[in-house]
Amino acid sequence: METYKNILVVIDPTTDEQKALGRAIDLSIKTNAKLTAFLSIFDFSYEMTTMLSSDERESMRQTVIKDRKVWIEERIKALGAQDKGIDVKVIWHNRPFEAVIDQVLNSNHDIVVKGTHEHDKLKSVIFTPTDWHLLRKCPCPLLLVKDHSWPANGNILAAVNVGSDEHEHQSLNEIITKEAKHLANVINANVHLVNSFPGTPVNIAIEIPEFDASQYNDTMLKHHQDAMAEHAEKYGINKEHTYVKEGLPEDVIESLSQKLDAELVILGTIGRTGLSAALIGNTAEHVIDKLNCDVLALKPADYISPLQS
Template identity: 30%
Template sequence: MKLEKLLVVIDASQPSHPALERAAWLVRRTQAQLHVVLVEYSAALDGSMLENSLQNRARDALLEQRGNWLQELLAPLQTEGLHVQQDVRWGKRLHETVLEVAEQLKPDLVLKSAAHNNLLRRLLLTDSCWQLMRHCPFPLWLVHHAEWRGNNICTAVDPLHKDDKPAALDHHLISTSQALSTALGMHADIVHCHAPLPRTLLNNTELLATYQQYVNDDAQQHHQAFDKLVRDHQIAPDAAHLLEGAPENMLPRFVRKHEIDLLVMGAIARGRLDTILIGHTAERLLESVDCDLLVVKLPAEK
């Protein structure tokens, strides 16, 4: 994974900008170029109530005001010598405008702050976060508002591909996290969670009689697949973790226990329903981790 061009999404309505802080941290370690985009929109300036020329002048004035504000925000980074460019655009749907910028820029990484709730430590994902996860072809780093240590990366894999993930995705995830680990000096772990069907879901007498054998066979399958993945990537035994239990329960615990700063997960789009599958997890998992989240897809075939 290269780290030469970073795209950061800024929300002027927020009091703090963790995504910009994270991007600056990355740039200091990689000498990457930083492109900062601010998307502005006002419904009052997007109707037919104003005469067109007046409406356009009002929009231009608002964008100029936001541009001046953004320039002040970025001034310390530029003084520090970091390569920073700013981009202020008008857009009704933030994710669509960000995707337009990303398509033009072809960044190695897109960074965006997640929503923030002072009463909760968890990662709160807004609609624009979910839309970017669905549609952004570039790695998407969703930044938590919690304290950043910058020490540990954890990659969640699914070697049996039970959620229809292509086998290549796990290999791509591990290669991505290993490249980040090398470039940023972070320790990298790999984790896989598995859980057999609960006995309570089985109402067939024959199935219940062989339940323990099913549990043993299921565990063996996961062990063999995970061990092969670990061997293929020459991962140290103490960095490979096979956890028994539902991922929505086990992964947040692992993140807290091992002080994970960045959780790397794979994403695939599914069919015409425009839904997304993040590994084999659900929304409740994504919003319960106490760390940044990096969503990675397989590169598009050329």
């Protein structure tokens, strides 16, 4: 990707503080991209008012939409961006993530920017929040914004899976690394690459007494280190900015992002849906609540959203 040309920022209706809008404005200025501020709203009470005609209900909806547009324009003005030509779009829709993806597909946005916060772990399984839906189903890059600033000469941490021979992972490694280098140029940051690998499976060590766990770990470590060195060299990334560590991806990424005080973590998400997604989740979802910085989630090049016809 050369640059972002058409950014969509999702407005948070619950607060006047719009950190995602601020980040999106900054990104649009740096990339000279078009920016659309987007909000989907829905009030069930309007739908249940049987005493109103359909025309009257529609009129009430339009009144609410107009009020929200004015409110968003005030937020834009508060950020000093009233002259940046930001489009404001408010629609009536009862499923926010579907509204966002429809907007992405219909208007060819190349990145979605959205504020996020810590989710209740149990609810995130039973009542899937909009963030989780977007992580799994948004067809373009998704930047989830937290409170960490983007200082000049900061650090971007890109999580890759260089030890895998699977085409999907290799393709994502390329997409993630190129995106990290591109954004590093845009926001004046340093690129770091991290790869985690699993330790010895406990059941193997127990069931096969002659199994040498130490030798297995050494072999795995060297395999991933060699693969990382080759990958980093291919993309011109300093070897000192590469890290290969044993452990779960969410633990390794969190620990290193804290150590580097990273302003952005970039990772791939395969877009699992259904029961397997609820029970297993994927790395992006396990990582996101642990980090205090922004997360950019990228899909494979051939990914098609379930919402695409």
